[in-house]
Amino acid sequence: MLEGLRKELESRASELASEEINTIYLGGGTPSILLIDELKDILQTIRQNYNVASDAEITMEANPDDLSQAILSALREVGFNRLSMGVQSFSESDLKLMNRRHGVMQAVQSVKWAKTAGFANISIDLIYGLPNQTLEEWERNVRIAVELDVQHISAYNLTYHEGTVFYDRLKKGILKELPDELSLQQFELLISILKDAGFEHYEISNFCKPGLYSQHNSSYWKSKKYLGIGPSAHSFDLVTRRWNVSSVSGYLDGVENNKPYSESEILTEQDRFNDYIITGLRTIWGISEELIQTEFSDIYLAHFQETRDRYLTSGHVIENSGIVGLSPVGLFISDQIMADFMIVE
Template structure:
């Protein structure tokens, strides 16, 4: 199985925390979309004989696209690739883009999963992040999506935000549960160079949240969602049974995927490709039939390290037999040496030759993964 990702690199405004490749020059959108459709045709052989099981439109703000673009995207994908009948079709959306007509048209067109960028259900935090929507719009977007027939809805939350009180965070988590969505992605705020919040941090206008505060927010998240019946299937992702993100799960399981659009990444099992991070240059190179991406061939050590980081984060864990059968003796011995260090600890456990993080280990997952890396 394989996946296709479309990067829609446009937003009406820039959020203060985001370093994704986006532009507010909406007049450029038609040209970029036509170039993406051409790229899709140019790379029709990239996935080989693999059937496509997930298609994901991310961004940026894919909900800026009208029905014409969304329909053309689906038609082209189905024309060029073999697509499973029950494939997962996901659209990322901003709450304020989602009115009743758009949602009904979207659901009718064949998109069966919606990922809504709520980020918070607290009005002051949304203003702090420079989100376009308010708390009521975030709630209303989920309710309207349900009315439109969506049975697979995901929302996002961010924690570790300066000024986010314990009470405000718990209200946001509780709202996710009350809205009864199928999936939640929750991320700690990261300060990326070039963003407004990074500059404020650098200028001393804000301070990072203490580790114990962030940890407390994450602990509440895990406990509240577990009590509500959600499965913690990846460090930052929670889902009701049967509603794991098939697209992101494919990344973590090392399956092939094709990335379309400026700054999009692709993986064929042996190498990684990433497209140029410039909308005008991307369009020009595509239209001139010139190379628009860079490529990196992955060494055996690269593949080993990637397997560690993508697998240990998830409930699927690291398969000991796969390490032994896939990688050379040096890497297999190195892994066993590191694993022996953790046997008997309360950070990882081994069951049926699969290594997984314990609940305590999840809180220090980055440190554990770094320890298993081969440098």
């Protein structure tokens, strides 16, 4: 796999030959199981083939059970300056339900070790809306995260995707889905506590200390170019969307033998408009009427204006200097609002 990643990195360098690389993200899956030398080789390959900015944000996605003081110090030494930790919960029963390998103390200790190692930009993931999770239990989770003084928190409502263990348990009656009203209360509580703690709510599920946005994820939401390496990785060059095959063996066979291992599509105007709606509306940067007017046909501007006016009247969106974004109440029905702003034939 590592050799395959190296070969793809080398073969696709020309795609970003004139670009400065501002973010590098090793994630999706669990790259923290790799050896330090293997991670170092990946970063060296990138630096040798791409123009990496001196102040680039370089993030490592990791599980608490893969980390130690020595490993975290080594990660800093090889060049990682941001850490994204899959904590998920500060409740032992929740972690057991989600079949996580780490315990609460491991998660807390990993954050403290990361700080000692010199990480000044630490993000943790939390999940709410878990079966039987009370409002009080969720509040405890959030307050522990605040007390740990991390710079970034991503909090997601549990969703039951078909094919997952949680979905199967739900269908068998082993688990009972939390009522929507309680999940909504948990989301409201999250927003309130983090606001009081000085966090910016800059994307529906993401919060950060002032200015410490995830630069990498913000690039997706701002429709910037990105290059994805590895099985299932997606890339975007402003015109074309490309995705690699999900099969590990199919990916490696293609890379090794110069066979096709990806598919691509040229985005239509409708695709580009809908992508802009989905990515822009979910952030504090919102949607620009001027951009829609200059980048898209009149039919898209008319649809945008009609939908905007309707949601301005209902109070679900706000407008400031031609930028439209979700209002506090709009956050809670964001999926419906996005769907209405999109154009579907």
